Amino acid sequence: MSVAVLKPGLLTTLxxxxxxxxxxxxxxxAGPMDEVALRLANALVGNADETAVLEITLTGPRLRFDTDAVIALTGADFDSRLGDAPFAGWRAVPVPAGTVLDLARARRGTRAYLAIAGGFRAAPVLGSAATDVNAGLGAPLHGGEVLGIGQWASVPASRATWSLDPRPWFDADPHRPIRLLRGRHFDALDARSRAALFGAPFRIAADSNRVGYRLDGERLTLATPLEIVSEPLAFGTVQLPPGGQPIALMAEHPVTGGYPRIGQVAAVDLPRLAQRRPGDPLRFAEIGLDEAQTRYLRREHELTQLLDAITARLGRDRGRDGKD
Structure with a gap:
């Protein structure tokens, strides 16, 4: 059972x-830029949470399914076709063998996640199939590649008759602020820069990628120079290089760094940040630690409830179809 890569897209990774x-x-x-979209895509096709999917960036691949399959696409809204018909996301869709899926350009958002029942097969490296382009672990898809898929249970046709509402889980509006906590070195900024971090507009630079989003805008400066020992970094850490333009670290960020850490994107907003594209405006809104934790836990509770509901719905569909 396999999927042939006829065209790889701009950046498509496992x-x-x-x-x-x-x-x-x-x-x-490493791992996904938008973890929520990945988890929902897997749930829609009956996969476990950690199953490998394709992360698709801005311009998608053209794929041929060499066996019957069931797929789901979540995240960014792509102009896409399955065979001769438009392909709708946020639902499980049966695909007959020989069908071609063409994901052209993202109309809204940046990254979509394509899950296939059984999962895409890849040899794990250090316990994970996640591609880390920056570290050289795995590589983006290339034309002519053949992707193996795992075994999957029979899927009733009724799976294609219902879908998820993406609005609670997908937000690519570039005008809504991203919530940011003060970082360890926030107080080292001068007064103008402290105000600018939470008040001035930035723009995501063209050379932004899965390692980090470079932010063009007002130059931020320190009140006095700092000598910092290299310290651990996290997804969403906002660093300030000597040039004064902040960098928001993303999924392939280095594990340590020596630039001042002036902020930390609230975990609940990381999927929203991941769906911004180069050239988009970006503003930060300050949030406290307690509120950031509360919002994250509320999101995880709601997401867990939805994942459980999807699993139950698929079980009922299989039961009505008379299959295990």
Missing amino acids: QDRGRHGYAAFGVGH
């Missing part, structure tokens, strides 16, 4: 939920 426990050896987490 991703699962990431590589854990190797930061001490200099190996980062």
Whole structure:
């Protein structure tokens, strides 16, 4: 059972939920930029949470399914066709063998996640199939490649008759602020720069990628120079290089760094940040730690409830179809 890559797209990579426990050896987490979209795509086709999917960036691949399959696309809204018909996301769709899926350009958002029942097969590296382009672990898809897929249970046709509402889980509005906590070195900024971080507009630079989003805008400066020992970094850490333009670290960020850490994107807003594209405006809104934790826990509770409901719905569909 396989999927042939007829065209790879701009940047299409295999991703699962990431590589854990190797930061001490200099190996980062990688994994999806928008973890919520990945988890929902897997749930829609009956996969486990950690199953490998395709992360698709801005311009998608053209794929041929060499066996019957069931797929789901979540995240960014792509102009896409399955065979001769438009292809709708946020639902499970049966695909007959020989069908071609063409994902052209993203109309809204930046990254979509394509899950296939059984998952895309890849040899794990340090316990994960996640591609880390910056670290050279895995590689983006290339034309002519053949992707293996795992075994999957029979899927009733009724799976295609219902879909998820993406609005609670997908937000690519570039005008809504991203919530940011003060970082360890926030107070080292001069007064003008402290105000600008939470008040001035930035723009995501063209050279932004899965390692980090470079932010063009008002130059931020320190009140006095700092000498900082290299310290651990996280997805969403906002650093300030000597040039004065902040960098928001993303999924393939280095595990340590020596630039001042002036902010930390609230975890609940990381999927929203991941769906911004180069050239988009970006503003930060300050949030406190307690509120950031509360919002994240509320999101996880609601997401867990939805994942459980999807699993139950698929079970009922299989039961009505008379199959295990």
